[in-house]
Amino acid sequence: MGNSISLHNKRKLRNRKALKSKSYGKLRLSVFRSSRHIYGQIIDDIQGITITAASSLEINIKKQFKNCGTKEVASLVGKKIAEKAIKKGIKNVVFDRGGYIYHGRVKNLADAARESGLIF
Numbered sequence: 629m630g631n632s633i634s635l636h637n638k639r640k641l642r643n644r645k646a647l648k649s650k651s652y653g654k655l656r657l658s659v660f661r662s663s664r665h666i667y668g669q670i671i672d673d674i675q676g677i678t679i680t681a682a683s684s685l686e687i688n689i690k691k692q693f694k695n696c697g698t699k700e701v702a703s704l705v706g707k708k709i710a711e712k713a714i715k716k717g718i719k720n721v722v723f724d725r726g727g728y729i730y731h732g733r734v735k736n737l738a739d740a741a742r743e744s745g746l747i748f
Contacts, residue, residue: 640727648673651722655679657709657741657748658724659734664697666733668709668741670721680716682709702733706740714745723748 647656653674660667667683682705683689684696689704713721728734742748 636727638727643725643727647722647724655718655721656724657721657746659726659728659737661702661728661733662697664695666697666702666705666737668705668737670709670713670718679718680709680712682712697733699733699736702736703740706737707744709737710741710744710746719745720747 656671656673658669658671660669665684667681667685669681670679671677672679684693684701684705686708689701689708690696692704693701695701713719723738725734725738730738738748
């Protein structure tokens with residue numbers, strides 16, 4: 629039986645492969661979470677650049693909360709990344725959850741981004 633890091637990497641690669649085959653040419657909203665913070669990036673895979681990003685490390689979010697590893701913070705990050713994307717003219721993206729289960733903070737980030745105007 630493999631360790632948890634290698635199993636996580638397998639899930640991440642399997643998820644990315646499925647996304648790339650189904651949605652060529654669309655931008656990707658990638659999520660990374662640690663025990664303390666959550667990050668979101670909108671990435672253009674064709675050009676290989678990050679268009680916009682938001683995280684719980686931003687000063688206005690970090691000052692509001694003592695613990696940045698909560699669902700409320702994930703919702704704020706989702707709203708923030710959706711606002712930044714809409715300012716740049718991006719509405720349609722593909723949600724890349726990486727190797728994480730669509731549950732808890734990852735789900736809250738996705739729901740907040742949808743409510744703020746992103747379509748995926």
